[in-house]
Amino acid sequence: MRESAAERHERLLELVRERGSARVSDLAALLGVSPVTARRDVELLAGEGRLDRVHGSVSWPGRRPPAATGAPSATGGGHGPVLGLLAPSSTYYFAEVIRGAHEAAARAGSRLILRISDYRPEEDPMRTEGLLAAGAEGLLIAPGWRAPGDPAAYGEWITGLPVPAVLLERRAAPGSALDGMDRVASDxxxxxxxxxxxxxxxxxxxxxxxxxxxxxxxxxxxxxxxxxxxxxxxxxxxxxxxxxxxxxxxxxxxxxxxxxxxxxxxxxxxxxxxxxxxxxxxxxxxxxxxxxxxxxxxxxxxxxxxxxxxxxxxxxxxxxPKREVGREATRLLVERLTDRQRADEPRRHLSLLPxxxxxxxxxxxxxxxxxxxxxxxxxxxxxxx
Missing domain, CATH: 3.40.50.2300 (Response regulator)
Structure with a gap:
């Protein structure tokens, strides 16, 4: 059975995780794919914040190959907080949201970790636990809701998160517990x-x-x-x-x-x-x-x-304004995490106009x-x- 792109990406990530860093050409040989395919995979995964890429090599976020010491990381990787992003998809609409979040995280010197729910809201809590286990100190949450009743059926867990969170490109029912959270969304x-x-x-x-x-x-x-x-x-x-x-x-x-x-x-x-x-x-x-x-x-x-x-x-x-939604949500989350005075401010609902x-x-x-x-x-x- 032919290996899917998602399966190949997981293999690539595992190879980099085991080695700490690797050359793209070596990854191509280990994966049994062309250098062009390996390069495209690396660019995609780096764009999602799942790898750091520097001068023909890639490394696990937070680690850099020796030759790249002192060079700026593609994902920020400075002294800012580690941020987790739960998204229902990494393609079509949400690709730009993720890109905006990644850009804002990099500017803040933060590492962004991504998990995808594939529009399965029942799996959102498990995916979020994975983000927390990976070190996320704050969360950007775009639940995989589809139907009108999904926020009520699959949303209550979000209000019990142990770290600051911003609801991303989602709105909650007025008066619900979720409505009391920070959120950034398109109008x-x-x-x-x-x-x-x-x-x-x-x-x-x-x-x-x-x-x-x-x-x-x-x-x-x-x-x-x-x-x-x-x-x-x-x-x-x-x-x-x-x-x-x-x-x-x-x-x-x-x-x-x-x-x-x-x-x-x-x-x-x-x-x-x-x-x-x-x-x-x-x-x-x-x-x-x-x-x-x-x-x-x-x-x-x-x-x-x-x-x-x-x-x-x-x-x-x-x-x-998909990219701007990702940027503004990330800025808000970083403010909550790094500025104690802002952490005590009233929650904010930010609507951006198409x-x-x-x-x-x-x-x-x-x-x-x-x-x-x-x-x-x-x-x-x-x-x-």
Whole structure:
């Protein structure tokens, strides 16, 4: 059976852990992979804070190869506190959150340790125990919640942590114990309002929402969409169209595409907000096969802005400040750990505002006389209302 990348990464980490440090070329030989593959693996693991990388060698965080003595560590590794980060994923949305946290930790001279829950909230406590066992003095916690009831079912343990913690890109129910914690999160309600208002400013009626319901971000976009329509005094043209991952549930995804197609051809709606980028790109492709063109027949905005700019028709997208969320949460945690006066201050809830990056799929460039695909993205300001 072919070894997965995750299994290879674990083997690589074990080799470095046993040796303290190793040359990338030696790791390639020990793993039985090409030097290019080994280099890519090392870059990924170093970017996640799981290895230090200096001049062709790698070392276990906190150790450096002799030749690198005196050189700055790729992960900080100074005299700051050791920080633990629990994330549901290290790819797509959370890759940028992790990158921001890593950057802020490095600036503070701190080591960042990462554990991934793979969206299994029942495993979050065990993963966090691993962070504490590895020496984490403070924690950044992004639970692997998916369903609306998950915070209540899988959240109480967070309030009993023995070290300072910041809730990361997650919100708690008002009045709950979790709501009394420090947290830093994107304001997805603001992001949904930016999209709805932009489409209506272009002359469309209230846009449709096509969205998943399998993550806190998706649920927040749904809630924000309803609030945006209420704030603008309009009604949804029809119920939210439920989306699902096309590769996992192709028949249900196709049903969502056909529901959107029907809404367009029937005149029910001429604009839509779609969560997330991947679904939006695939929907644009399928709609074209069914005779609906973006933006001619349907103005479309995606939510997340991970890969939206890479679509055949670059997608206008709401961009949550993912990297900034990681940075600000880390700064807050370091303050709690290193400044006794701040440790006694009231808890803080920090909401960072998404931005709207205007490209081709909403038709704004065409309406303003700009050539499709020409020039850089235009970013709407965050405080325009």
């Amino acid at each position: 997805h309600g603001h992001g949904a309002l930016l999209a709805v208002r932009h489409l209506m400013d272009l002359g469309h009626g209230a846009p449709l929402l096509v969205a998943r319901a399998d993550s806190p971000t998706a649920l927040a976009v749904r809630s924000g969409y309803a609030d945006a329509l209420a704030a603008l005094g309009v009604r949804a043209p029809r119920d939210v169209i439920d989306s699902v991952p096309a590769e996992q549930r192709p028949e249900e995804f196709d049903a969502a595409v056909r529901a959107l197609h029907q809404a367009v051809v029937s005149g029910t709606a001429s604009a839509a907000l779609v969560h997330n980028d991947v679904d939006a790109i695939q929907m644009v492709q399928r709609l074209a096969e069914l005779g609906v063109r973006v933006p001619d027949d349907l103005a479309l905005i995606a939510y997340d802005d991970e890969v939206a700019a890479l679509a055949d028709i670059p997608l206008t997208a709401v961009a949550p 931005r709207l990056r205007v490209r081709d799929s909403c038709g704004a460039r065409r309406a303003s006389g700009g050539a499709a695909g020409a020039g850089p993205d235009r970013t709407d300001t965050d405080n325009s209302f």
